[in-house]
Amino acid sequence: MPQLQRITIASSQFHNQDITLTAEQQHYLCRVLRLQSGDRFIAMDGMGKWWLAQLAGTEAQVLQLISVETELTIAITLIVALPKGSGFDEIVRNCTELGVTCFAPVVSDRTLLNPSPQKLERWRRIAKEAAEQSERTTVPTILEPVPFSSSLSMVANEKYICEARGDYPHLLSCLEKKEDGESNFNNEKTIVIATGPEGGWTETEIEDAIKAGFQPVSLGRRILRAVTAPIVALSLVAAAHEI
Amino acid sequence: MPQLQRITIASSQFHNQDITLTAEQQHYLCRVLRLQSGDRFIAMDGMGKWWLAQLAGTEAQVLQLISVETELTIAITLIVALPKGSGFDEIVRNCTELGVTCFAPVVSDRTLLNPSPQKLERWRRIAKEAAEQSERTTVPTILEPVPFSSSLSMVANEKYICEARGDYPHLLSCLEKKEDGESNFNNEKTIVIATGPEGGWTETEIEDAIKAGFQPVSLGRRILRAVTAPIVALSLVAAAHEI
Known part of the structure; x- marks a missing residue:
């Protein structure tokens, strides 16, 4: 309707x-x-x-x-190193439209922003409005910002960290390989995906993520802004699970 | 470097x-x-x-x-029904990062904006800056806005029109089917993809596009804003040709 x-x-x-x-x-x-x-x-x-x-x-x-079926059949948590300025507003708006389940804003080594509690309220309001506009039935959760290292312990079926530099496999090819693999009955599949700040993740952050079970992936050969990368990642994860 | x-x-x-x-x-x-x-x-x-x-x-x-290899091996022309306000600025910035070759802004039945010549200069400046930032070697062309009907005659190997309502196949599944098919040697493959304004295309516009050889496609079950749809479409086309 x-x-x-x-x-x-x-x-x-x-x-x-x-x-x-x-x-x-x-x-x-x-x-x-x-x-x-x-x-x-x-x-x-x-x-x-x-x-x-x-x-x-x-x-x-x-x-x-x-009865509405606009939700994805998987749960996606997006770990985002907070970009400067109001960039996270745009990420919340776009990625809510694309079906994200949970936003986990984090402060990484190269993050400049120290978010105020008012910001969290603002992001939650944007998520609610975007969910309504995109005809979603679920409003994504937005967690309180934490240090990146704290978010590494999240449990999920698949965990990816996006990195522009380096010779990593493309996110879409990783998603397609997993699609061909086993599906777990009854349980909703969970995917965690992390995107970096302006200037990217530090080498230590990438190493720590790999140790915590994250697969480093590429989003293509061009350098994306911190605001664009999460939208691209979500476009690919959503599409790979809707076709 | x-x-x-x-x-x-x-x-x-x-x-x-x-x-x-x-x-x-x-x-x-x-x-x-x-x-x-x-x-x-x-x-x-x-x-x-x-x-x-x-x-x-x-x-x-x-x-x-x-020697740099940040360009896609295909040429993508994006036909965009001009969104209201400064929405096209965001589309030019994001889609340039994602590898678009040519922007064809159009005025559709439900387009409200009547762009000024100054806008075209502004969009070209944004495209140039975004190409530099994303380390692309080519700056996308931005054509002068024309009526949507004039853009239908564009020649390409694949032509898609994105539509939120209706039961159309997902863009990604269409792209993957084409990938399995024949490749044309020597010639660069060309893809044209059209996204609509706020409120979507009219039925007549969709019918005219189909007659002109466009495949109507879905970008997922949620309703995307006019500004988000081109970014999602480009993410999928770029990824499908880089894996």
Whole structure:
């Protein structure tokens, strides 16, 4: 139902078939979107479920559960060395559209930015908006920034670290090899992928990642900006799992 | 030689082993980059050739031709329905990094922007800068905006039009099928790929493209912004031809 407006509603706002709307949501639905009592919209819980809902004064009524399949069948965690300026905003927006499950912003040896707590709130708001716009059913999680070394212990079926310099295999060829291999029944496959800051990872960081089970990969022969690399990586991982 | 600065020099500035530098280039090399006589840099002609050069006062000397292989082995023309605001700036920057050969901005039925001649100059400057940063040897061409219908007659080995709605095959699966097929010796393979504006292509536009030999394709199940779709398409085309 692409023509209906979508809005994220917290699970605590659902009471049987009724949804209580916050003042902000009422404003958005009635003033911004110009909906009136009786008009329909899509209520998303941000965790994979959509409901067809109908506006009724300052509340809304749930009409039915909607089946949507816009999510990937794998869980992707993106470890991103925070780029300078507002570059991470762009990464959150684009990679949410592309189906990422979790963002793990990290501070690496060459990271210049020291993010403020306000930034985290801002990134979460961007992720929510991008999930709505791209018709996703799940809003990606954004973890608090940690040192890169702390993120190396993440557990996943496949772990990749992208590096522009050096003669590493292309990410797409690694993904395709894995696709031909065994699939693990019942469990959702998990992929962790790390992209570096301006100036790239240090040699020590690459070595530590390899020791922690990361496969170093290339995203092509050209040097990508820190903001572009995660979008390219996500495009490839998503496509390899949707064809 | 990643540590050396790169600068684009017009072919008219080369005289045997000497390069005459414009006032702007002198300012950039000496004031911005802080190079001094005797320091080396890379002179690119924007058409595929790099030279190692040495600054000598207000001129520079060519030391040797450098062999670089950052270009794709295919020629990709990207037809982009101009997005609103400065969205095309972002597309030019990202897709230049990803190896595009030619941008063909078009005005489609749902395009809102009517670009000014100044915009074209701006886009060409962005393409030049992005080519330098990503260590490409070729600066992509940017054509003057034309109506979408005029761009349909372009000749290429493969032509794709990306469409979010509808049940079309994934771009990556189409690319992989073609990869298995015949290769044409001697001639560089050419791919044309078209992405739509906010709100997508109209049905008539898709039908006209199909009649003109375009294969409609999907970029995944989520709805991508007009600015994100070309980056995803280019990521896939580049990767499919570099593995």
